[in-house]
Amino acid sequence: MSNKRHLDDIGLEKLVTEAGVGPASVTSYEELAEGTFNTVYRIVRPAGDLMLKLSPDPAAPVLSHEHGLIRTETEFYRATLGKIPVPEVIHAGDDFLLMTALPGTTWFSQSEELDRPRLRRELGGLVAELHRVTGPAFGYPQKGLVSTWSTAFLAMIDDVLGDAARFGVELPRPAEQIRGLVLARDELLAGVQTASLIHFDLWDGNILVEDGRITGLIDGERAFWGDPVAEFVSLTLFGSLDDELLAGYGAPVDQELLSLYRVYLYLIMLVEATPRGYEGPEHEKMSRLVLRHLVRELDAL
Structure with a gap:
């Protein structure tokens, strides 16, 4: 489907x-x-x-x-x-x-040898420039913005947990327990005072490269105004933070918040498979991968 x-x-x-x-x-x-x-x-x-x-x-x-x-x-x-x-x-x-149309093809699609460390540093610098774009409030533009990041993020979690119930997707922990992890970190989330523009889908398939340089960041449809730490979820999808990316970015990343935002993205990836009708061996393999990483981040919190 x-x-x-x-x-x-x-x-x-x-x-x-x-x-x-x-x-x-x-x-x-x-x-x-x-x-x-x-x-x-x-x-x-x-x-x-x-x-x-x-x-x-x-x-x-x-x-x-x-x-x-x-x-x-x-x-x-x-x-x-x-x-x-x-x-x-x-x-x-x-x-x-x-x-x-921008020049280049997706980083994900390129089979030739790329200077990945140099590109990761370049990517970190571009992300830092992105996060200098700020707005007056927090959340998804299409949902309506609110005055605090803690309120916005709780609403984002509530939406995806509601979607799981609506589409009959089984979660590895009770929804209220997952929501409680967010509520328990309200003070930490409230520390985010500036609404930065977050792409939130910067995996290698949305990064264009040509002649060894990054030529485009595309597919900005998942963007929201929020915490820059959230960006590093897709930047390190199923992986860990790398020194090259952080060197290019020029700022540290809070690990507790990163785990919290990883929970959010992995919940989306787990739930969206049902309305999109994903099936077959490749889907089953991806579903197991997402579930494994979701449980790991839940346990980390």
């Missing part, structure tokens, strides 16, 4: 026309295979390629925070343009986003 929404050339022409791009200037439309949530098309043009992202079918089951992600991604790019390498927004609607 897939939540992806697909358009034929006529539908694509209608959208690019709405965005002010003449269909006559387009050589071809190429659907990209990457991604499991949105549908992405490369619009090939002699004047420069564009990328078109479509949100899922409105009738598709999604997690509570996954409504309106196109608007959040638009906000992310507009807030960071000129500060870090991100696409420029050409036009945005409620369910689609047209943007410039």
Whole structure:
């Protein structure tokens, strides 16, 4: 099963026309295979390629925070343009986003030998620049912002725990126990006084590289305003903090908060598999991996 929404050339022409791009200037439309949530098309043009992202079918089951992600991604790019390498927004609607194509291919897809330590230092520096972008309040833009990070994060946890109940996903600990771990750290969370812009999905599949340099940070749809420590969950997915990344970032990372935010992401990964209809051996393998890391972080707290 897939939540992806697909358009034929006529539908694509209608959208690019709405965005002010003449269909006559387009050589071809190429659907990209990457991604499991949105549908992405490369619009090939002699004047420069564009990328078109479509949100899922409105009738598709999604997690509570996954409504309106196109608007959040638009906000992310507009807030960071000129500060870090991100696409420029050409036009945005409620369910689609047209943007410039960046050079490079995903770090994840590159098989050639890369200077990973140097790239990790470069990545750390870019993330530090990202976190200098700050906002007036905390939380997911599409959900509505609140005045404190502790309130925002508790609401984020409540949403994913509610999603687990709604989709019948068994958790390794009772929901109230997991919620209690957040409540017990209210003072620690309240210490976050500045709402930084957090990408929250910076794994190697969302980092573009060309000629040994990082050329783009993409897929900003999961962004929120919050604690910079939360960024290091996806930056070190299923792994540990590395010296190169921290050297580039230039600031320490609180391990207790990192474990708390890892619990949140692993809960999302565990729960989202049900509405997305994941199945088969690869899914079972990933599910076991996520569960193992979720339990480890719960135990650490």
